[in-house]
C-alpha cells in the first residue's frame with residue numbers, strides 16, 4: 001500500500017511529461033541533511049480532523065507595502081551557489097509574515113538552498129501548496145521536521161491521505177474558494193478541471209503580484225482570476241507557466257493576452273519551457289526577469 005501510494009505520487013509528478021533533460025532531475029546536493037524519504041502521503045497517517053478554512057477575514061490589505069520574493073527551488077539556479085532540480089518553491093515575505101509557496105521536489109535540496117540563502121526554515125509561518133504534485137510538495141515533510149510550525153493551505157482537491165497527513169502534523173487549511181490568507185495575500189481558490197491548483201495574488205503598492213506553481217489550469221486563466229480578486233494592473237507574474245508543450249502560435253497568443261491583461265513584468269520559471277521563456281524574454285525586454293533558485297525580486 002505504501003509503495004503503491006508512493007508510485008502514484010511519482011507517476012503524478014508535474015507536467016504530465018518527463019522533465020526532458022534527465023540531468024535536470026539530478027540535484028547537486030548528494031549529501032542529505034535530512035532524510036528524503038518522507039513523502040507526505042507515503043506513511044500511515046492518523047485520522048485527525050482537517051481544519052476547514054475560515055470563509056472570510058476582516059484583515060486589512062498591505063496596500064502600499066513591498067513584497068520580497070526569493071526563489072528557493074527551481075529547475076535552474078540563478079545563484080551559482082545553489083542547487084537546482086525539477087520543481088518550484090518561492091519564499092514570499094510581506095510585512096510581518098514569511099510564506100513558503102510550494103516546497104520543491106527534493107527535501108534535502110530545499111533545505112540546503114534555504115540554508116545557503118540564510119533562510120531559517122522555522123521562520124516560515126505559512127505554507128501554501130499549489131497542487132498535489134511531488135515536485136511542489138516533496139519538501140513539506142522535511143520542512144515540518146525542522147520544527148517549523150506553519151499554517152498549511154492546500155486545495156480541497158488534494159487526496160484525503162495527504163490532507164490527513166498534513167493535519168496530523170500542522171495546522172491545515174483546506175482551500176476551495178478564493179480567500180485572504182494574510183493581509184493583502186490571497187489564494188485564487190481552486191482552479192481548473194483536471195489538475196486542480198491554487199495560485200497566490202499579492203496586493204502591493206505597484207500592483208498585483210501573481211505567484212503560480214505549475215499553472216495547470218492555464219496561465220492566462222490564473223492571471224484573469226488574479227485580476228478578479230485584485231482589479232487593476234498586474235505588476236508581476238512569477239512561477240511555472242506550464243508551456244513546455246505549447247506551440248509557437250499558442251505561445252504568441254498567451255504573450256498577447258498578458259499584454260491585454262496589463263502584466264508589466266514576468267519571471268517565468270520551472271515548467272514554462274524554453275520556447276515560451278524565449279518568447280516572453282523577447283516581448284518583455286527589460287521587464288523579463290530571469291528566474292532560477294536564488295533570484296530575489298522586490299515589488300512595491
Ligand SMILES: [Zn+2]
Nearest residue numbers: 014135214271
Ligand atoms: Zn511542477
Ligand SMILES: [Zn+2]
Nearest residue numbers: 014015133214
Ligand atoms: Zn504539476
